[in-house]
Amino acid sequence: MEEIIFKNVSDINLDHVFQSGQTFRWEKLNDSSYKGIVKDKFCIASLYGTDLILNVSDGDRQFWHNYFDLGANYSDFKYRLLTNDSKIETALKNGYGIRILRQDFFEVLITFIISQNNNIPRITKLVKALSVKYGEYLGEFFGESAYAFPTPESLAAADAEDLKEMKFGYRSTYIPKAAEQFLKQGIPEGTILEQTLIIESYTGVGPKVRSCITLFGLHDMESFPIDTWVKKIMSDMYGFKSNEIKKMQDFAEKRFGDIAGLAQQYLFFDYMRKSYKI
């Protein structure tokens, strides 16, 4: 294990980063630390004041700098959101340390296919079980065997019947199918509109899951995923009816512009936290 230190990191809080429903591969250890697996690396991330300390199996500083999106200025983002909409202030305060991680596209594709009509604790369990069964063994890590997220090849070869036994339910057939399509097409390229069409052509991917994939897997900060929580937020805060999805999208685009996805994360995190009382 090697240590990487990023000093004076602003706008970061590990609970906010890892419990905002963007990744399902990090586990809380104590007040200041999480352990997680990213690609074929494991990591213990700790925050002491404004110093982000990583103990990692692979000390590639640039990789982790990119993963945590440390090149971006989130104070500026928040300032812009607030000047456009004073109503978002509470959510910005409660989720001040959210950052949009730069995650692996394929992992995001599969985990958000799993996420549909499901809840975060259960998604986390399923993603872990999937990694244990189909992912590469990385070694012992905090007294536990660590496994990478499965490769497209291994999931393309997975048997849907096995996935059913693992309780993936009706999503079982979607997973090998998606992996197979990804092997043929790779990461979608072109304009965001072209990418959108490709991503929604996956079975089990509709507008909401696609939106999460472009936001978290392609770092398209304009994407504004509307799930059951966001529907509630949009009706409680802004007076929309719960079936007015198109109107909500247009509103978000107008009000939050090129960082609507980030605004969504602050709102989602704040509302979900209050409802779950985590």
Add this chain to the structure above:
DNA sequence: ACCCAGGTGGCTT
């Protein structure tokens, strides 16, 4: 026994 969770596919108006 119902309702809900980071919804979607398929079918019917």
Add this chain to the structure above:
DNA sequence: AAGCCACATGGG
């Protein structure tokens, strides 16, 4: 284009 409904599973 919009409105139903089935779909697996587990927790409240």
